[in-house]
Amino acid sequence: MEGPGDAVRRSAVFGDADLPKLFQFADSAAVSRQQYTLHSARRQLVLLVAAAAFSALPWRLTARHIDFFALLSALLYVAALVFVWQAARHRHKVHWQLHRTAAEFLRSQCWSYAVCGAPFDSGAPDPEGLFAVKANDVLGRLRAIGWRDPRPPGTSFADPDLVTRSMRELRAKALTVRREVYVRDRVMEQRDWYHRRAQESRRAALLWSAVTVSATVAALAGALANAFEWGTSMDVVGLASAAAASSVAWTELRQYQPLVAAHSLVAQELSGMAVTLAKVTSPQGWAAEVETAEAVISPDHTAWLARHGGR
Numbered sequence: 001m002e003g004p005g006d007a008v009r010r011s012a013v014f015g016d017a018d019l020p021k022l023f024q025f026a027d028s029a030a031v032s033r034q035q036y037t038l039h040s041a042r043r044q045l046v047l048l049v050a051a052a053a054f055s056a057l058p059w060r061l062t063a064r065h066i067d068f069f070a071l072l073s074a075l076l077y078v079a080a081l082v083f084v085w086q087a088a089r090h091r092h093k094v095h096w097q098l099h100r101t102a103a104e105f106l107r108s109q110c111w112s113y114a115v116c117g118a119p120f121d122s123g124a125p126d127p128e129g130l131f132a133v134k135a136n137d138v139l140g141r142l143r144a145i146g147w148r149d150p151r152p153p154g155t156s157f158a159d160p161d162l163v164t165r166s167m168r169e170l171r172a173k174a175l176t177v178r179r180e181v182y183v184r185d186r187v188m189e190q191r192d193w194y195h196r197r198a199q200e201s202r203r204a205a206l207l208w209s210a211v212t213v214s215a216t217v218a219a220l221a222g223a224l225a226n227a228f229e230w231g232t233s234m235d236v237v238g239l240a241s242a243a244a245a246s247s248v249a250w251t252e253l254r255q256y257q258p259l260v261a262a263h264s265l266v267a268q269e270l271s272g273m274a275v276t277l278a279k280v281t282s283p284q285g286w287a288a289e290v291e292t293a294e295a296v297i298s299p300d301h302t303a304w305l306a307r308h309g310g311r
Contacts, residue, residue, distance in 0.1 A: 019110045020110065029095070045249060049243050051074075052241075091146075095147075098148075115178040116175075116286065118290065188274055205251070261306070262306040265305055
């Protein structure tokens, strides 16, 4: 699944460019790995359908007892296997998820620190030290399961690695300023992102459902034609079945239907939270509400909603 910060436009006051270099690395790596994963899967499915198409052709192009259409089909299957092997070898999907987890953890912690959200509230004795401790804990566990830290092995996080000048400047401002920036540039920005993603997923789900149904109907028609010997010598059933299966596989990979409900619900929750946050006036209440908002924005929350059908 894509992270909620992907392709979010630059904030007018505070945004991704104000976060530490470690976040920039993890975010960029997650986007790169995601693109490779999706491009690889798309190419595999296209190659499989093309291979089935050449196998289904009723014509033969032969020379020296070699059927070149059948040979081309075999080569396309080999090419698809190469992509499968590359995906297994480089584990792009796993690294995509690990980098995205690291990036979203850092994004959330940086925002909490910058606006005095819990546990980095204005009364915390050493918020920067606490930030480093939490980063060492969470990112250390991610390293243990395969996250590729760009820094030398054994390096611990320190304040300069994580707390930028922009974060300190925002943290030093009055609650009214921090509240305005957080509601507009974090909560509402994320609400808009989730709303856009829900619309995009809904359109994509309808498109690929239509492709699946059309291909299945074509396969059914081909099977009936074969049963009553009405048809052509072309293997319509095999080709249409391959197209339908590829459509289903792509839909499952992209998780369109579960994410429509999950993203829509998160967008609604964030709209309500924006109203609540705008009314908070006490530092203690503000810190708690920011912590709650970050939990809603979390990709883990979205994933849970997607698994449970948005309920």
